[in-house]
Amino acid sequence: MTISLSLFPLGWQHYLLGGVLIGTGTALLFVLTGRVGGMSTVFSSTWSYVVRQPFFQQARFVDSRDWRLVYAAGLILGALVWWLGFAGGTREATAVPEWQLLVGGFFVGYGARLGNGCTSGHGICGLGSLQLPSLMAVLTFMATAFMTANLAARWLA
Amino acid sequence: MKDTSINLTRALSTLAAGLLFGFGLSFSTMIRPEVVLGFLRFQDLGLMLVMGGAVWVVMLVYKLAPRLMARPLLDDHFHQHPSRWNRDTAMGAALFGVGWGLCGVCPGPAIAGLGAGNWSLLWALAGIALGALVQGLRAK
Numbered sequence: 001m002t003i004s005l006s007l008f009p010l011g012w013q014h015y016l017l018g019g020v021l022i023g024t025g026t027a028l029l030f031v032l033t034g035r036v037g038g039m040s041t042v043f044s045s046t047w048s049y050v051v052r053q054p055f056f057q058q059a060r061f062v063d064s065r066d067w068r069l070v071y072a073a074g075l076i077l078g079a080l081v082w083w084l085g086f087a088g089g090t091r092e093a094t095a096v097p098e099w100q101l102l103v104g105g106f107f108v109g110y111g112a113r114l115g116n117g118c119t120s121g122h123g124i125c126g127l128g129s130l131q132l133p134s135l136m137a138v139l140t141f142m143a144t145a146f147m148t149a150n151l152a153a154r155w156l157a
Numbered sequence: 158m159k160d161t162s163i164n165l166t167r168a169l170s171t172l173a174a175g176l177l178f179g180f181g182l183s184f185s186t187m188i189r190p191e192v193v194l195g196f197l198r199f200q201d202l203g204l205m206l207v208m209g210g211a212v213w214v215v216m217l218v219y220k221l222a223p224r225l226m227a228r229p230l231l232d233d234h235f236h237q238h239p240s241r242w243n244r245d246t247a248m249g250a251a252l253f254g255v256g257w258g259l260c261g262v263c264p265g266p267a268i269a270g271l272g273a274g275n276w277s278l279l280w281a282l283a284g285i286a287l288g289a290l291v292q293g294l295r296a297k
Contacts, residue, residue: 007201008202008206009200010186010192010201010203012206014184015186015206015207016209016210018183018184018187018210019181019185019206019208020181020214021178021180021184021185022178022181022182022185022210023212025174025175025176025178025180025181026214026215027215027217028170028173028174028177029175030215030219030222030229031222031226031230032167032174032229032230033167033171033174033229033231034229034231034232034234034235035171035232035236036237036238040264040285042264043289044292047286047289047290047293053294055294055296055297070168070172070175071172071174072175072268074171074176074177075176075179075182075265075272076268076271077176078177078178078179078180078269079179079188079269079270079271079273080273081176081180082180082272083274086184087183087273091273091275092274094189094275096190096262096277098280101260101262101278101280101281102280102284103256103259104256104262105256105267105280105281105283105284105285105288106291107253107256107257107259108256108262108263109256109285109290110256110288110289111249111251111254111288112263112264112285112288113249113288114245114246114252115247115249116240116245116246117240117250118253118264119208119257119264119265120265122250123212124208124215125215126240127215128219130216131239132242133239133240133242133246136250137242137249140250140251141250141251141254141257142254143254144250144251144253144258145254145258146258148255148256148257148259149198149259149261150198152258
């Protein structure tokens with residue numbers, strides 16, 4: 001009890017159940033459409049609608065851009081259902097400063113696309129298919145994220 | 158006619174899968190940057206349970222589905238692909254972690270959070286989109 005309180009001060013059940021639901025969504029996508037649903041590719045594939053440069057016109061982006069947008073719309077819809085149906089409709093907000101969201105976001109987008117995956121691509125799908133390169137990617141980004149978050153807490157707070 | 162209906166079914170399936178994903182991200186509070194940053198600062202290990210719960214389900218289904226089914230219900234083959242480890246993967250993952258540690262937002266929650274009315278996440282979303290654009294423009 002005390003251990004679980006100190007490791008999970010906000011409780012643990014919602015984490016585990018939420019994770020299982022995330023996994024179920026990814027699994028459902030696979031069983032129905034055969035697709036591997038990491039989230040970061042949508043940020044490259046959507047640019048293919050407007051950027052003519054050959055990199056963005058690769059088949060892997062052009063062929064998947066429609067379903068990836070639909071998948072992203074599903075994400076928003078799922079959060080909306082939770083928000084209105086389970087969270088009492090209090091608007092979510094964050095105290096993280098806007099510049100930090102923008103600059104951090106830039107590195108997230110650049111890094112995820114350079115490394116071909118993010119927390120869901122390498123993390124959930126990659127680890128879920130027992131890929132060693134994905135495990136190494138996860139360990140790498142966890143390490144730099146731990147470092148950055150702790151340094152930021154010390155220097156920026 | 159048959160093509161249209163299968164495309165529609167496929168789109169609705171993709172939407173439903175995304176909906177579950179987004180609901181799970183919200184239910185597990187991963188759409189809150191503060192909760193993610195709390196994990197990265199070792200104050201709350203919840204993210205490990207989220208990741209563990211998701212990976213466990215996906216592992217089971219990725220392993221079993223291709224054995225039990227000849228093909229997915231709405232397509233002619235499973236699209237699994239190997240991930241690669243090279244300099245780009247290493248550098249990309251390291252930079253991704255720096256950004257994630259700075260803002261507490263990764264691609265899924267940046268999108269899903271909008272559905273729960275967190276408009277500030279538009280800043281993160283803009284940053285991610287810009288980062289992806291610059292990466293593509295610099296790529297050979």
